[in-house]
Amino acid sequence: xxxxxxxxxxxxxxxxxxxxxxCAQDMNHNSMYWYRQDPGMGLRLIYYSASEGTTDKGEVPNxxxxxxxxxxxxxxxxxxxxxxxxxxxxxxxSEPGQIYGYTFGSGTRLTVV
Amino acid sequence: xxxxxxxxxxxxxxxxxxxxxxxxxxxSINNLQWYRQNSGRGLVHLILIRSNERExxxxxxxxxxxxxxxxxxxxxxxxxxxxxxxxxxxxxSVSGNTPLxxxxxxxxxxxx
Numbered sequence: 448x449x450x451x452x453x454x455x456x457x458x459x460x461x462x463x464x465x466x467x468x469x470c471a472q473d474m475n476h477n478s479m480y481w482y483r484q485d486p487g488m489g490l491r492l493i494y495y496s497a498s499e500g501t502t503d504k505g506e507v508p509n510x511x512x513x514x515x516x517x518x519x520x521x522x523x524x525x526x527x528x529x530x531x532x533x534x535x536x537x538x539x540x541s542e543p544g545q546i547y548g549y550t551f552g553s554g555t556r557l558t559v560v
Numbered sequence: 561x562x563x564x565x566x567x568x569x570x571x572x573x574x575x576x577x578x579x580x581x582x583x584x585x586x587x588s589i590n591n592l593q594w595y596r597q598n599s600g601r602g603l604v605h606l607i608l609i610r611s612n613e614r615e616x617x618x619x620x621x622x623x624x625x626x627x628x629x630x631x632x633x634x635x636x637x638x639x640x641x642x643x644x645x646x647x648x649x650x651x652x653s654v655s656g657n658t659p660l661x662x663x664x665x666x667x668x669x670x671x672x
Contacts, residue, residue, distance in 0.1 A: 489665055492661070545591070546652075546656065549595075553601055
């Protein structure tokens with residue numbers, strides 16, 4: 448099925464460990480995004496990539512890095528995980544210009560112990 | 561920071577009734593979008609309304625936008641148990657260059 452694919456779906460990390468969340472889309476979208484969702488907080492933007500080769504910080508970028516590997520793939524890396532990064536992470540993609548809806552992946556549920 | 565605030569936070573209705581959710585925002589917008597999220601799933605785009613539009617329909621969904629009050633409402637008519645989900649509004653700034661900013665959502669329960 449066409450859409451946004453995130454891996455893994457679930458992950459448990461120990462404090463201080465690192466990991467990379469993978470995201471790939473097959474809709475030929477130019478723009479991609481990483482959000483985190485915490486209970487009662489809605490979705491908050493971590494990083495986004497308006498087009499291949501560019502990345503920008505969102506509202507909550509501290510503790511994260513991103514790589515726009517190519518037009519299809521946008522990864523999110525936690526270099527040294529902290530319990531405060533326990534969350535559900537969503538990747539999304541869209542056509543550029545913010546006048547189209549986003550397509551979301553099904554999320555990665557991350558627990559840092 | 562959150563731009564949109566949905567009201568109510570939670571809503572429980574009987575199947576067949578209409579459900580109305582409201583969204584207020586703080587700064588001028590280019591467009592406002594509504595999304596649905598089923599439990600444990602990603603968000604699904606429902607409808608987009610531009611700042612120069614006042615009302616838009618899509619199936620059983622009706623969205624209104626009042627830019628003078630900085631508010632929007634989502635009406636779901638003849639609700640079904642399958643409409644049980646969380647609903648989020650999201651805004652794009654007037655410049656149209658920045659990503660969506662989401663509200664905290666309304667949790668809708670439709671009881672069969």
